[in-house]
Amino acid sequence: xxxxxxxxxxxxxxxxxxxxxxVALGVSAPASADATPGRPVPxxxxxxxxxxxxxxxxxFVLWTRLAPDPLAADGxxxxxxxxxxxxxxxxxxxxxxxxxxxxxxxxxAELAHAVHPEVSGLRPECEYFYRFRAGNEISPVGxxxxxxxxxxxxxxxxxxxxxxxxxxxxxYRDIARRAPDAVFFLGDYIYEYGIVAGGNLWRQxxxxxxxxxxxIETLEQYRLRYSLFKTDPDLQAAHAVAPWLxxxxxxxxxxxxxxxxxxxxxxxxxFVHRRAVAYRAFYENLPIGxxxxxxxxxxxxYRRYDVGSLARLNLLDNRQYRDPVPVDDADQQSEKRxxxxxxxxxxxxxxxxxSRATWNVLAGGVVLTAITDxxxxxxxxxxANRRRLLxxxxxxxxxxxxxxxxxxxxxxxxxxxxxADPDSPTVGVELxxxxxxxxxxxxxxxxxxxxxxxxxxxxxxxxxxxxVHTTLTRSELTAEFVNFPYIEADxxxxxxxxxxxxxxxxxxxxxxx
Amino acid sequence: MNRPPAITxxxxxxxxxxxxxxWKPVSWATVADHYAVYxxxxxxxxxxxxxxxxxxxxRGLGFTGVPRTYRVVTVDAAGNRSKPSAPAAATNLTxxxxxxxxVATVGAFDGKGSELALSPNGYASYPxxxxxDVDYTFGTSTPAADWxxxxxxxxxxxxxxKSHRARFRFELAAVxxxxxxxxxxxxxxxxxxxGSAVLSVNGTEVERLTFANGATKGSLIADSTYPGSPLKPSxxxxxxxxxxxxxxxxxxxxxKDNGSWIAYDALGIYARE
Numbered sequence: 155x156x157x158x159x160x161x162x163x164x165x166x167x168x169x170x171x172x173x174x175x176x177v178a179l180g181v182s183a184p185a186s187a188d189a190t191p192g193r194p195v196p197x198x199x200x201x202x203x204x205x206x207x208x209x210x211x212x213x214f215v216l217w218t219r220l221a222p223d224p225l226a227a228d229g230x231x232x233x234x235x236x237x238x239x240x241x242x243x244x245x246x247x248x249x250x251x252x253x254x255x256x257x258x259x260x261x262x263a264e265l266a267h268a269v270h271p272e273v274s275g276l277r278p279e280c281e282y283f284y285r286f287r288a289g290n291e292i293s294p295v296g297x298x299x300x301x302x303x304x305x306x307x308x309x310x311x312x313x314x315x316x317x318x319x320x321x322x323x324x325x326y327r328d329i330a331r332r333a334p335d336a337v338f339f340l341g342d343y344i345y346e347y348g349i350v351a352g353g354n355l356w357r358q359x360x361x362x363x364x365x366x367x368x369x370i371e372t373l374e375q376y377r378l379r380y381s382l383f384k385t386d387p388d389l390q391a392a393h394a395v396a397p398w399l400x401x402x403x404x405x406x407x408x409x410x411x412x413x414x415x416x417x418x419x420x421x422x423x424x425f426v427h428r429r430a431v432a433y434r435a436f437y438e439n440l441p442i443g444x445x446x447x448x449x450x451x452x453x454x455x456y457r458r459y460d461v462g463s464l465a466r467l468n469l470l471d472n473r474q475y476r477d478p479v480p481v482d483d484a485d486q487q488s489e490k491r492x493x494x495x496x497x498x499x500x501x502x503x504x505x506x507x508x509s510r511a512t513w514n515v516l517a518g519g520v521v522l523t524a525i526t527d528x529x530x531x532x533x534x535x536x537x538a539n540r541r542r543l544l545x546x547x548x549x550x551x552x553x554x555x556x557x558x559x560x561x562x563x564x565x566x567x568x569x570x571x572x573x574a575d576p577d578s579p580t581v582g583v584e585l586x587x588x589x590x591x592x593x594x595x596x597x598x599x600x601x602x603x604x605x606x607x608x609x610x611x612x613x614x615x616x617x618x619x620x621x622v623h624t625t626l627t628r629s630e631l632t633a634e635f636v637n638f639p640y641i642e643a644d645x646x647x648x649x650x651x652x653x654x655x656x657x658x659x660x661x662x663x664x665x666x667x
Numbered sequence: 668m669n670r671p672p673a674i675t676x677x678x679x680x681x682x683x684x685x686x687x688x689x690w691k692p693v694s695w696a697t698v699a700d701h702y703a704v705y706x707x708x709x710x711x712x713x714x715x716x717x718x719x720x721x722x723x724x725x726r727g728l729g730f731t732g733v734p735r736t737y738r739v740v741t742v743d744a745a746g747n748r749s750k751p752s753a754p755a756a757a758t759n760l761t762x763x764x765x766x767x768x769x770v771a772t773v774g775a776f777d778g779k780g781s782e783l784a785l786s787p788n789g790y791a792s793y794p795x796x797x798x799x800d801v802d803y804t805f806g807t808s809t810p811a812a813d814w815x816x817x818x819x820x821x822x823x824x825x826x827x828x829k830s831h832r833a834r835f836r837f838e839l840a841a842v843x844x845x846x847x848x849x850x851x852x853x854x855x856x857x858x859x860x861x862g863s864a865v866l867s868v869n870g871t872e873v874e875r876l877t878f879a880n881g882a883t884k885g886s887l888i889a890d891s892t893y894p895g896s897p898l899k900p901s902x903x904x905x906x907x908x909x910x911x912x913x914x915x916x917x918x919x920x921x922x923k924d925n926g927s928w929i930a931y932d933a934l935g936i937y938a939r940e
Contacts, residue, residue, distance in 0.1 A: 228746065229700070235745055263745035264698065367895075372701035372719045373744060417859050419880035424720040427692065427699075431719050434698060434744065450695030 180240075180269040181444055183258040189239045195289030196222035196232060202381060203390030204286060206298035207441030209336060209397040209459065213274035214298055216242055217393075217441035218286050220267040224381040227365045229374030231381060235263045241287045242271050248283045248295060261288070266377050268438040278303045296394040299335055305462030309625045312517070313392075314340040314403070314559025315589030316383060319349045320356045321641030323388040325590050325621045328636065328649045330391035332623065337396050338469075338517045340559035340587065341403025343440070344379045346370045346432075356594045356642045371428060376435035384439065388645055393441070400440045401469045401518030402455060403560055407432040410531060412476040414451070426451035456498050456518075458505055465626050466511040468502060470494065472519030479530060486527070486535060493520075493536040494543075502543070506550040512659050513626050514550055514582075517557040521565070523584050523612065524573035526605055532560070544571055547581040553662035554582030555624075555631060562589040562596070564622070564635045565606060566614040566655055568664055576610055583657050583664055585633050587622040595619070595640045598652075613664045614653045631657040632667070671697045671743040673750050674721065679737055679757025683902040685726045686757045688737055692721035698744040705751070707736040712751070717742075730762035763848040763904050767937030770847065771805035771837030773814045774933030778892040778900060780854045780885070783816035783931060787889035790817050790928070793826050805837040814931070817886060822860050822927040830924040835934060841914050845939045847907045849919070852932035853878065855885025855898040862926015868911040868919050876903055876921070878929050885930030900932060907936070 201224045205217045218240070223232025237260050244255040254276065259269040269286075276282065279302035286293040302308070311329045329337060349355055349366045362382070370379050384390065404410050407429055414422040414429065433448040436455075446455050453474070459467040475495025480486035492499060506514055516522075520532040522540060533540045547554040548571045556569060565586035572578040588596075596618040606615045620637030634654050638647040654667040676691040693699055704723045705712035715725060715737075725735070736756045741749035764776045773783075780786050785796060793815055803813050818833050819826030849866070861878035879901035885891075891898035919936065923929070 230746055235747070265744070372717050373698075374700050374717075419859050419861075420720070424722055427719045427721065430695070430698075431700065 179444060179447060180259050180261055180265050181272055183239060183260045187239060187258055187260070189241050189258055191238050191289045192236055195220070195238060195291050197291065198222045199288050199291040200286065200293035202231070202384045203393055204284070204293050204296040205393035205398060205441040206284065206296055207398040207400060208443045208457075209299065209301050210274075211278035211301045211303050213272065213276050213300065214397050215441050215443050216269075216271045216273060216284055216286075216296075218269060218293055219439065220261050220288055221381060224385055225363065225378065227363070227374075227378065229377030229381075230263060230266060231377075233263065233267045237262050238267060238288055240269045242284060244273055244276070244282050244284045246280070246282060248297070250283065250285070254282070266438045270441070270444065272443060276300050279305070294394060297333065298397045301459060302462040302464070305464030307625065307627050308336075308461045308464055309334045309623065310336040310338055312338045312340060312557050312559070312585065312587040312622045312624065313590050314587055315342040315562055315592040316389065317342075317345050317589070317592035318357065318383040318386060319345075319354055319362075320594045321591045321619065322357060322645035323386050323590055324638050324641060324645050324647045324649070325619065325636070326386070326388035326392035327645060329621060330388065330395045333395050334623065335396065337392060337398045338557055339398055339400045340517060340557060341401055341519050342405040342559070342592065343400070343402070343436075344376070344383055345405045345592070346379070346408055358643050373431035373434060376432050377438065380435055380439040398441055399459070399467065399469055399517065400442055401471065402436060402473060403519050404473055406436050407473070412473060412478060415478045417479070456501065460511065461626075463511055464628065465513040465515050466505065466509045467515045467517065468505055470502070470516060470518035471498060477536070480535060486530065487537060489538045491536050492539045493533060494539060499539070499542065503546040506546045506554075510551055512552050512628055513631065514547070514552050514554045515557060516554060519558060520560045521558050521584070521586055522556045523565070523567040523569065523609075525609070544569065544581060548579065553657070553659060556582060556584040558584065558586050559589070561586060562593045562617070563602070563606075564588040564614065564616040564618075564620060564637065564652070565612060566633070566635065566653065566664055567609075568611040568613065568662070570611055573611070580662050582662050583631070583655075585622050585624060588616065588618065588620045588637065590621065591619060591641060593619070594642050613655065613666070616652055618652075620649075629659050631659070669747055671699070671741045671747055671749045673752045674702065674739050674741055675752065677737065677739055677752050677755040679755045681732065681757050681759045683760045683762050683904060684728050684730060685724050686728060686735060686759050688723045688725065688739070688755065688757075690721050690739055690752065693741055697741070700742045700744050700746070703740040703742055703748075705738050705740065707754070712738060728759040730765045732758045732761040734758040762850065762902070763937040764850050764935065767848055767939055770839070770936040770938050771835070772933060772935035773803060773805065773810050773835065774931055776850065776852055776933045776935070778854060778932060779890045780816045780931055781889040782810050783814050784810065784812055786816035788887045790819070790886050791825050793817065793819060800831050801833040803833070803835050805835065816889070817928045817930050818864070818921060818923050819928045820860070820862050820923040820926045822857070822862065826928075830922060832920055832922045835919045836916055837919075837936060838916055839912055839914055842912055843909045843938060846909050847912065848937045848939065849903075849905045849907055850933070850935045850937060851876070851903040852934075853881065853885070853901045853903075853929050854889070854891040854932045855883070855900065855930045856881035857927035858883040860927035861929060862923070865922040865924060866905070866920070867922065868907060869913060869917055871911055873907065873911065874905070876905070878903070878926075881930070886928060891932070
C-alpha cells in the first residue's frame with residue numbers, strides 16, 4: 155500500500171490548529187516544525203533585546219527581532235531572507251527551573267525577522283520570565299507579569315517621546331530598577347527626522363552613518379530607525395522588565411500628520427503608502443498582538459485591558475482617524491469635529507459606561523486638558539470631541555485617569571466636566587509625562603509655563619526629561635513625577651521625584667504630597 | 668525567491684530642471700518596502716533613488732532639455748525584488764533663461780537669494796522696510812535694497828496677515844514682435860501654504876500662479892545649491908502675450924492674496940530669439 159500523500163499546507167495547518175496567518179506572521183509554528191535553522195544563526199542575533207506586551211490575566215505577547223547587525227542599511231538587521239525558527243520558554247523563576255510554556259515561532263524576512271508569540275493559559279497576577287533561542291543564540295532573559303483577575307494594587311510607568319538623538323535614557327534605567335507591573339508608552343517611540351551631527355544630534359559621544367541623516371520614508375528606513383533607537387541599553391532594559399502597552403502619536407509616521415493628511419504637502423493618495431510602511435514597522439518592532447498588524451495603510455491599535463475590577467485600561471489612537479487641521483474658528487468649534495473618529499469614540503464611551511472598575515485609565519497621544527485655543531494639535535483643536543469625552547467620563551461609575559505625553563513637559567491637571575466653569579465637577583485627573591529624550595536636558599521651567607499654569611486646574615508643570623510612576627489601589631491613586639538633571643552628556647543622571655500627588659477614588663482631585 | 672509584481676503604467680513628464688514619474692503601485696496584497704527608480708545612463712540603468720510613493724521627481728537636471736529613460740523595481744518587505752517595469756522616457760523642459768534673451772531681470776538665476784533685500788533671514792523687518800510693498804524699477808532700483816527676498820502672503824502674521832504685492836517696472840522701446848516669457852524662480856516656499864498669487868501686466872490680469880510647496884526653510888537660508896540644502900526650489904515660466912505690452916514703461920505685478928510667503932531666486936522677462 156503506498157504511503158498517503160503528504161497533507162497540503164492548508165490541511166496541515168488545520169490539523170495543527172494554527173492559522174496560516176499566525177505561522178506566517180511570526181506568532182507560532184507547526185508543532186512538528188524543525189527548531190533547527192537551515193543555516194547557523196549569526197552571533198549577536200538578539201542585539202535588539204526582548205520584550206513583552208499586551209498583558210492579560212492568562213498571558214501576554216512576547217517579542218524579539220533577530221538582528222545580529224542592527225544597523226545594516228537595508229533594515230534587515232544583518233539577516234538573510236531565510237525563515238529562522240525561534241524557540242521561546244516561559245518560566246516561573248529566573249533560572250528556568252519551572253518552565254510552564256515552550257513554543258516555536260518562525261522569524262521571517264517579511265516581518266524583519268520579528269516574532270510575536272502569544273502565550274496563554276498562565277496564572278493571573280504572577281511574575282514570569284522568558285527567553286528565546288535561535289540556533290545556538292540565546293537571548294537575554296525578560297521579566298513580565300500577567301494582569302490580576304481581581305486586583306488590589308497596580309503600578310505602572312508612563313513614558314513618551316524618546317528622541318534618541320537628543321540624549322540618553324536614564325529614565326528607562328530607573329524604570330527598569332523599579333520593575334513596575336506595566337509600562338505605558340504614549341507615543342513618539344521614534345522620530346522620522348534626519349539625524350545630523352552639529353544639528354539635532356545632542357547625544358554626546360555618538361555618531362551616525364549617512365543613512366540616518368535623511369528623513370525616513372521607506373520601510374527599510376523606518377526599520378532602521380527603530381533599530382537605531384532600540385540599540386539603547388536602558389530602553390532594552392525597560393522592555394525586558396515589564397509588559398508594555400504601546401500607543402502612538404504622530405512621529406511614528408510624520409510630524410503632525412492626521413489620518414491621511416500630511417502637513418508637508420504630500421497628497422493623501424500618496425501619503426497612505428508612507429503610513430502603510432510606518433504602521434508595519436511599528437508592529438514589527440513592538441510587543442503588540444496580531445490584531446494590530448496593519449492591513450495596507452490601516453490598522454487598529456486602540457484596545458482595552460481590564461486589571462481585574464481595579465482598573466480598565468483604554469489605549470487610544472488619536473492619529474489615524476482625526477479630522478484635519480481646522481480651516482477657521484467655526485471649523486474648530488464644529489460639533490462634528492473628532493480626534494478619535496466616530497467608531498473609536500463609540501467604543502470608548504461604551505467601555506466607560508459599562509465599566510465597573512474603580513479607575514478608568516485612558517492612555518495615548520496628546521493632552522486632553524484645555525490650555526489655549528491655538529494648540530490645535532491637542533484636544534484644544536477638537537473641543538466638541540472633548541466635551542463628548544468629558545460627558546462620558548462624568549457618567550462613568552469610576553473616576554478617569556488620562557495618561558498623555560507629546561509636549562515634553564510634566565503636567566498634572568484636574569479634568570473638569572466643563573473647563574470653562576471652574577465650579578464644575580472634577581471627573582478625573584490627567585498625568586502628562588515629559589519626554590524620555592526629546593528636547594535634551596531641558597529646564598525646570600520655560601516660556602510655555604504661563605500658558606499652562608494660568609489655569610487653576612493645572613497643578614504642576616516641569617520642563618525637564620523624565621517619566622511618571624503611578625500606583626492605583628482601591629482607595630487612591632498616587633503619582634510621582636520623576637525627572638533628571640541632564641540627559642545629553644551620559645546616561646548616569648540620578649532620578650529626582652519633583653512632585654507627588656494623591657487622588658482619592660471617591661473624589662477625584664489632585665492633592666500634593 | 669518569490670518575486671513581487673512589477674509596477675505598471677509608468678509615465679514621465681518634463682518640467683524645468685526636473686522630470687516627474689508616476690506609476691500604478693502594486694496592490695496592498697504586496698507589502699512594498701519601497702520602489703527603486705533607475706535611470707538609463709551610458710547604456711546601463713543606475714539607481715536614482717528609492718521612494719515609498721508611486722511618484723518620484725528627478726530633480727537637478729539643469730535648464731536645457733535632455734531626454735532620459737527610466738524604469739522602476741518593486742522591493743517587498745522581505746527584500747525581494749520584482750522584474751523591472753516597462754521603461755518610460757521623458758525630457759525636462761528648456762528654460763527661457765537659456766533659450767531667450769533677457770529684457771529685464773531682478774536677481775541672478777543661480778539657486779540663491781542672497782543678493783536680495785533682507786536676505787537671508789530678515790523677514791521680520793519687511794513691514795518697516797517695505798511699508799508700501801515692493802515697487803522696483805529695472806535699471807534704477809537695486810536688488811539688495813529694493814527687492815525683498817520674500818513675498819509674504821495673508822497667512823504670514825509677521826507681515827500683518829494681509830495681502831502683499833510686488834511691482835516690477837521695465838522699459839520697452841516698442842511693443843514686442845513676439846510674445847515674451849516670464850521666468851519666476853523660487854529657492855523655496857512655505858511647506859504647506861505656498862498658495863498662489865495673481866499675475867498682472869499693465870493692469871490686465873493674466874492668470875493666477877499657483878506655487879509649489881517648499882520646505883519652509885527659505886525664510887532663513889538663502890542657498891538651495893549646496894549639498895544637503897534643505898530648500899526645495901521651484902520654477903515657474905509663463906508666456907506673456909505681446910498684446911499685454913506697450914512702448915515705454917510696463918508694470919508686471921504679483922499680488923499675493925493667498926497663502927504664505929515665497930522666497931525668490933530671481934524674476935525676469937525674456938524675449939524669444
